[in-house]
Amino acid sequence: MTNKGSFDINRLKEIVITNNVSLIGEYNYVTRDSLITGFCKTINCENQFTKNFRTLIKNNSYYCDNCMINIKINKRKETHIKNCGFSTNLKCPITKEKRLYIFKTKFRKRIRI
Ligand SMILES: [Zn+2]
DSSP states (O other): OOOTTOOSHHHHHHHHHHHTOOBOSOOSOOOTTOEEEEEOOSTTOOOEEEEEHHHHHHHOOOOOHHHHHHHHHHHHHHHHHHHHSSSSGGGOHHHHHHHHHHHHHHHHHHHHO
16 A cells, blocks of 8 residues: 555556556556546446546546536436435425525515616
């Protein structure tokens, strides 16, 4: 095990093994800003990702841009369902009430002016 803050070739090798990532190209020397290219981890996706070493470690994401968008959307839905039981905030009756209230109060102010 290498120390947590290091950005060296051993850390990269460790990440490749523990996360089952396929990298493209040879890496003999890396720094935290080195660009790392590899194959997207999504099954049936043949795209590649290129991220700098620091981002790779920080976000722990080995997916292409397209898959990252899908992952984000799904994560957002999951969070909304967990928090209010609906897939989007717009469907939640509590926020619907709040929106209506804000709209009404702002609308009334405009009329007074
Ligand atoms: Zn992908």
